[in-house]
Every structure is written in C-alpha cells, then in structure tokens.
Amino acid sequence: MKQFLKKYYAITDRKQFRHPFEIQIKKMLDRGIRMFQLREKDLTPDQLFRLATELKDVLSGYDASFFINDRVDVAVIVGANGVHLPSKSIPVEAVKHKFPELIVGKSCHSIDEALKAEKEGADYITFSPIFETPEKGNPVGLEALSQVVEKVSIPVYALGGITEEKIPDVLKTGVYGIAGIRLFIS
C-alpha cells in the first residue's frame, strides 16, 4: 500500500485553480505530484462522479494514486485507490470492514483523534491545520505534529497553511508527507 502514499499529496479545490481542471492537474503532475485527493464539496454526486472519472483519465499512464473525499461509493465505483474521510464521514472501521481493498485516510485535528483513527484502522491520516489558514480554526502547530508523528505508526501528512518556505521545518518533524491545496497550485 505504501507505494500509493507519496510524499506530496495535492488536495483539489477547483475554485482556486488557475487553469481548467485537466490542465491544472497536468501542471501538478509536471511538478512531480503523484498523489491527489478530489475534494469538491459543492458538486452533486453525479458531477463528482464525472470529475472523478476525468481525474482518473488524466492520471492514467502516470504512477499516481488518487483518493475521493468522503464519498466511499464514488471511490469504489470509479476505482480510486482510496477514500479520505473528513470528520463527519462514515466511521473508518465500517468502511474498512466492508471495503478492505480501499486505502482509507482520515482527517485529524488532535492527538486523540489521530490515535483513534489509527485504532479504527485508518491507513494514513492528515493532521491539520499546522499553520494559520482561512476558515480552518486554530493551528495545531509543529510541536503537536511532532507528537502525533511519534505516537502513531501510520503515515502522517501535515496539512494546512504550509508554504514552500515552511516545508523544511515541517519535514524535520519526521512527518511522512506534506498535503496541501494552495501549496501545489501554480
């Protein structure tokens, strides 16, 4: 499974894209990004399904993995590598039990949540927001990130407010990878 969990993890928000969807994804591929999460909360399920199919097509031929935010059904039907479960999603355990072939990620915002996600069978977590970022509440900071990295044995992605300049400091915590939305848009 680890081959699908890359060091840099781009989470989409097409409203912030500077180019049409396919071109923006290709620009990220050109920069070396090989792991994506489709996270487009305003789309209807049929629109999300179509965009997921489009993403899969764009990534074909690359050694790239992709995940669907929240909708386990879309992930399974489209053939994504996994699903990323936000806070109010179907429980990790229930998803893993029924779809053991899916890689399941979980959004965590505290050490307790990280420990719980690992116990429930999450394959990786995002820990956020590391730094200040709009509409995402108080930052957890690098120290809490270091503690999470120490306490859980599954891969941890740092997420939230990370700029290119901050990447070296974030990596010093021993984190598995860096996730971001704006970070990878150019």
Next chain:
Amino acid sequence: MKQFLKKYYAITDRKQFRHPFEIQIKKMLDRGIRMFQLREKDLTPDQLFRLATELKDVLSGYDASFFINDRVDVAVIVGANGVHLPSKSIPVEAVKHKFPELIVGKSCHSIDEALKAEKEGADYITFSPIFETPEKGNPVGLEALSQVVEKVSIPVYALGGITEEKIPDVLKTGVYGIAGIRLFIS
C-alpha cells in the same frame, strides 16, 4: 427481488414525524408498511450511517425491506436492500455494475426519464409528483402515470401529494405501488 418491493413504500422525513424516530417507524409497521426509504438530506454521513443502523434494528424481525436515499456507500455498509437514486445521484448503470446485489430505484419525473432509468438497469422507479405537493414542481398527473405504467416493465411507484382518499384512483392506473412521506405518518 420482487419480494422486497412491497405495495406501500414509506419515505422518511423525520422533521415531519410526530413521534421519535423509532416509535414513528414502529407505528408505520403497525399499519402494515413493510418497505422504507431513509431520506434525511440534512444529516451528515456519520449521522445518516447511525440512523440507518437504527432503522435496520427497528425492522429486524419484520419481513421488511429498506433503502437508503442517494448514499450507495451507506446502503452497502449498513446492509440495506438497496439504494434510491434521486436526480443528481451517481448514474444507475455505474451503481448496478459495481454493486449488482443492490436493488436500485430511481426518481423519475417524466416518461423519458422513466424509459431511461429502465434502460440503465433500474429495478424500480418512483414517478412524481402525481398531485400538487409543496416544493416539488408541477404535478405529472394520473394520465402520465398511466402512460409510464404502460411503457416500462419495471415496478412503478406513484409518489407525491397522494392522500388516502386518492389511493383507489391511483391504483386504477395499474401502478405497482404507492410511495409517500406524509401519507404514512400518523
């Protein structure tokens, strides 16, 4: 599959319930209802998952079937008999292809939609709104219902604005069953 498609089909809207969820469902069971659709659009996925589990528990011991509105993942994970797909959901074909064991229903509002749903592999459809009902657009009427019943060979449920007094006229169209929200609340 037909044994799971009963004549009367109660679609939930707990905001209109007169009793707590479990008691209201039991009252419907007491009235002989044996087919349910959990349709609670304001719930988060984890809340929907929990309520679906609760519904399953309430129905256990009855020869009753239940369906989940829109969320194929919740239907599969909870072990519902099927999923009911509203207009903007994942396409019927895609769901049937990946989950052939699920009974798939589809909301239709015109004869063309009904024919399309049948062609895509829907196991039954709802046709609505038959009569005037709040926030559901122009009624399709009994004549269009008769035409749909004639033109498709899958079970058709009449839905929308049906009161007890109108049931005999609706049944005269040859419709397979009657679906309703308010109709079954007492």
